[in-house]
Amino acid sequence: MTTTPTDPGLAAAARVDEARLRGRHEAMARHGARPDGGVNRQAFSAEDAAARSELAAWAAEFGFELYIDPITNLYVRRPGTDPDAAPVMSGSHLDSQPMGGRYDGAYGVLAAFEALQAIAEAAIATRRPIEAVAWANEEGSRFQPGMTGSFVFAGLTPLDQAIAVRDPEGVAIADTLAAMRAATPAAIDRPLGIPVAAYVEAHIEQGPRLEAAAVPIGVVTGIQGARWFAVEVSGDAAHAGTTPRAQRRDALQAAVRMVAALEALTTDPADVVRFTIGRFEVSPGSPNTVPERVLFTIDLRHPEADRLNRFGDAIEGVCREQAGPCGVTVTETQTSMPVVFPDAMRETIRQAAAALGFAYLVLPSGAGHDAKALAAVAPAAMIFIPCEKGISHNPAENAKPADLAAGARVLAKTLVDLANR
Numbered sequence: 001m002t003t004t005p006t007d008p009g010l011a012a013a014a015r016v017d018e019a020r021l022r023g024r025h026e027a028m029a030r031h032g033a034r035p036d037g038g039v040n041r042q043a044f045s046a047e048d049a050a051a052r053s054e055l056a057a058w059a060a061e062f063g064f065e066l067y068i069d070p071i072t073n074l075y076v077r078r079p080g081t082d083p084d085a086a087p088v089m090s091g092s093h094l095d096s097q098p099m100g101g102r103y104d105g106a107y108g109v110l111a112a113f114e115a116l117q118a119i120a121e122a123a124i125a126t127r128r129p130i131e132a133v134a135w136a137n138e139e140g141s142r143f144q145p146g147m148t149g150s151f152v153f154a155g156l157t158p159l160d161q162a163i164a165v166r167d168p169e170g171v172a173i174a175d176t177l178a179a180m181r182a183a184t185p186a187a188i189d190r191p192l193g194i195p196v197a198a199y200v201e202a203h204i205e206q207g208p209r210l211e212a213a214a215v216p217i218g219v220v221t222g223i224q225g226a227r228w229f230a231v232e233v234s235g236d237a238a239h240a241g242t243t244p245r246a247q248r249r250d251a252l253q254a255a256v257r258m259v260a261a262l263e264a265l266t267t268d269p270a271d272v273v274r275f276t277i278g279r280f281e282v283s284p285g286s287p288n289t290v291p292e293r294v295l296f297t298i299d300l301r302h303p304e305a306d307r308l309n310r311f312g313d314a315i316e317g318v319c320r321e322q323a324g325p326c327g328v329t330v331t332e333t334q335t336s337m338p339v340v341f342p343d344a345m346r347e348t349i350r351q352a353a354a355a356l357g358f359a360y361l362v363l364p365s366g367a368g369h370d371a372k373a374l375a376a377v378a379p380a381a382m383i384f385i386p387c388e389k390g391i392s393h394n395p396a397e398n399a400k401p402a403d404l405a406a407g408a409r410v411l412a413k414t415l416v417d418l419a420n421r
């Protein structure tokens with residue numbers, strides 16, 4: 001005979017069904033299925049609409065309420081006992097990269113839905129409503145930038161500005177909203193930016209640490225910040241055969257010195273700094289001409305604001321030092337400061353994992369997530385689960401069913417605990 005735990009959060013966690021959760025990932029992966037087993041379900045597409053319809057059908061099947069806001073974020077709601085209490089939200093995104101996998105984003109939505117269903121099946125009344133959310137266009141592959149739904153919800157991006165964004169074919173987000181709305185006809189309209197008591201997002205780690213440690217749960221400390229730069233090095237085009245060294249202003253040689261010096265600057269013993277030069281363009285790009293101009297980009301990330309600022313602020317000086325006879329301009333193109341999740345939220349997740357007997361690791365998020373936007377309007381936190389070899393944004397993305405379920409159990413207990421505060 002099995003005993004039902006007396007703690008309501010543990011009782012809900014016990015109802016999480018691993019096979020059902022895995023089955024929902026398989027069902028969701030049919031929308032935008034790629035021949036290689038991955039998923040191409042870009043935001044505001046027909047595939048995105050089909051995924052939304054499926055989520056809405058599940059919500060209807062289990063008697064949950066369904067809401068939609070003007071940017072077409074979808075909310076599956078289980079009411080609480082206090083009609084005036086703000087909801088606890090959990091979710092992520094259903095859109096994928098064009099060469100995406102089955103778990104990035106979908107896991108956070110499906111784990112939240114599984115938690116909701118487990119809480120309902122355990123017949124647990126919570127004071128606050130609990131909502132499973134699918135935020136629109138997190139990936140930003142078709143419509144850039146990403147995190148449209150969560151940023152608009154949190155008031156960080158104005159709705160008008162967000163829906164004016166166009167894809168490479170010239171289609172604006174505004175042009176797609178009617179089709180997204182039509183995908184969930186039963187959803188009730190509601191405004192953006194309603195009060196949120198707390199937000200918890202479950203996600204695959206998209207990195208190798210949990211798998212390497214053989215630990216099923218990551219308690220996420222925050223989301224690292226990023227600073228992007230464009231560096232333009234200017235020299236003189238000259239004949240490769242006739243121009244002596246002393247007369248050359250070779251933009252490539254200067255750029256290579258800069259790259260080496262920047263690499264040295266950002267190589268920290270603890271391997272926390274993330275430094276990437278992802279684009280490097282040489283012009284005129286002729287084999288027998290001294291390069292006149294080099295343009296390269298820098299993506300710099302760090303979880304601590306002061307370190308991110310210090311490394312980022314040093315970039316221009318390092319480039320000038322290495323420019324030699326060339327000119328250099330450094331332009332910061334985008335800045336996003338780190339988010340640190342509140343201790344109380346992290347502690348709630350940590351205690352849930354411990355109470356359920358799961359080992360956990362405390363770690364920062366290397367990638368951006370919708371939780372970053374929600375952190376601006378509510379106490380936010382994230383739960384990570386391992387993914388195979390840390391691979392993500394790739395059709396080979398994979399996660400173990402037992403880990404999917406472990407994350408959903410920790411989430412279910414966390415949501416019940418938060419919803420009774």
Ligand SMILES: [Zn+2]
Binds near residue numbers: 092093104105138203
């Ligand atoms: Zn994601």
